[in-house]
Amino acid sequence: MAMHSLHHQLESGAEHGAEGRNGISLEGIDLTYSQGSSSLEVLKGIDLRLQPDEFVCVLGPSGCGKSSLLHIIAGYLPPTGGTVRISGKAHTEPDAQVGVVFQHANLFPWLTIAGNIEFGLKMAKLPRTERRKRAATYLELVGLAQAGALLPHQLSGGMKQRAAIARTLATDPSIVLMDEPFSALDALTRESMQLHLRSIWLKTRKCVFFITHDVDEALLLGRRILIMQPGPGRIVQDFVNPLFQETEEVSFNRIRSEREFIELRSFLISQIAQAHA
Numbered sequence: 001m002a003m004h005s006l007h008h009q010l011e012s013g014a015e016h017g018a019e020g021r022n023g024i025s026l027e028g029i030d031l032t033y034s035q036g037s038s039s040l041e042v043l044k045g046i047d048l049r050l051q052p053d054e055f056v057c058v059l060g061p062s063g064c065g066k067s068s069l070l071h072i073i074a075g076y077l078p079p080t081g082g083t084v085r086i087s088g089k090a091h092t093e094p095d096a097q098v099g100v101v102f103q104h105a106n107l108f109p110w111l112t113i114a115g116n117i118e119f120g121l122k123m124a125k126l127p128r129t130e131r132r133k134r135a136a137t138y139l140e141l142v143g144l145a146q147a148g149a150l151l152p153h154q155l156s157g158g159m160k161q162r163a164a165i166a167r168t169l170a171t172d173p174s175i176v177l178m179d180e181p182f183s184a185l186d187a188l189t190r191e192s193m194q195l196h197l198r199s200i201w202l203k204t205r206k207c208v209f210f211i212t213h214d215v216d217e218a219l220l221l222g223r224r225i226l227i228m229q230p231g232p233g234r235i236v237q238d239f240v241n242p243l244f245q246e247t248e249e250v251s252f253n254r255i256r257s258e259r260e261f262i263e264l265r266s267f268l269i270s271q272i273a274q275a276h277a
């Protein structure tokens with residue numbers, strides 16, 4: 001596929017996400033940070049619909065407003081304009097529908113791994129037996145079935161991040177927002193986490209909004225890919241990832257060696273560089 005024709009051959013993500021009223025919809029989101037007499041317009045007119053089982057990766061140069069957008073979807077930050085809707089209803093405050101995973105796990109150091117997972121469930125007033133059961137289920141799902149009684153400092157970075165994912169999923173959110181969740185991990189752990197997350201998504205089919213700086217990561221994980229551009233932040237590319245396969249049986253090495261992967265990779269890098277210029 002020649003680079004100049006690549007863009008025309010990609011299926012639009014906006015059409016893909018447009019079905020039904022479920023999932024997330026962002027309507028005309030604007031954000032301006034104001035401090036004293038100065039202000040910074042960070043996001044302008046973001047329109048986006050995500051299906052309830054979407055896995056979307058968001059790429060864009062540093063400072064284009066990716067994290068700000070995530071904070072708005074989470075309900076942490078009110079936009080200066082526009083509306084976030086979840087299943088058609090305006091979403092203005094953090095709640096159990098939306099789970100967030102950050103770059104660092106931020107586990108409570110004094111609680112065991114199971115205790116960390118149960119903490120949010122306790123806040124949600126789930127009875128103790130149900131909390132125990134859920135913690136065991138999600139520890140199993142992230143491959144930490146044997147680690148429930150350990151304290152966070154006894155875990156590796158990758159294990160801590162898996163515990164953080166289990167903690168988020170255990171509250172059964174319909175949307176999981178992830179802000180560069182694997183960027184602090186070494187390359188090998190990162191790849192195993194990517195495979196793990198893929199397999200969790202195939203089992204749970206949650207809507208995942210995943211911010212990354214890593215083009216390869218977006219191509220290996222995203223069913224849909226967005227590219228944002230700064231000044232002010234907006235979405236400039238939105239397409240269905242043609243490399244995405246709905247199966248557990250994937251070899252990242254094989255995908256990485258495919259011609260289409262290499263072409264898409266340089267296409268994305270050129271788009272991000274353009275956005276940066």
Ligand SMILES: Nc1ncnc2c1ncn2[C@@H]1O[C@H](COP(=O)(O)OP(=O)(O)OP(=O)(O)O)[C@@H](O)[C@H]1O
Nearest residue numbers: 033034040042060061062063064065066067068069
């Ligand atoms: N609380 C804040 N007050 C004022 N300006 C802010 C605030 N948070 C972020 N900004 C500014 O808004 C812009 C977008 O920041 P944001 O963190 O959303 O971008 P990003 O794309 O996630 O960046 P990165 O990839 O580096 O994490 C940046 O110019 C940043 O300096």
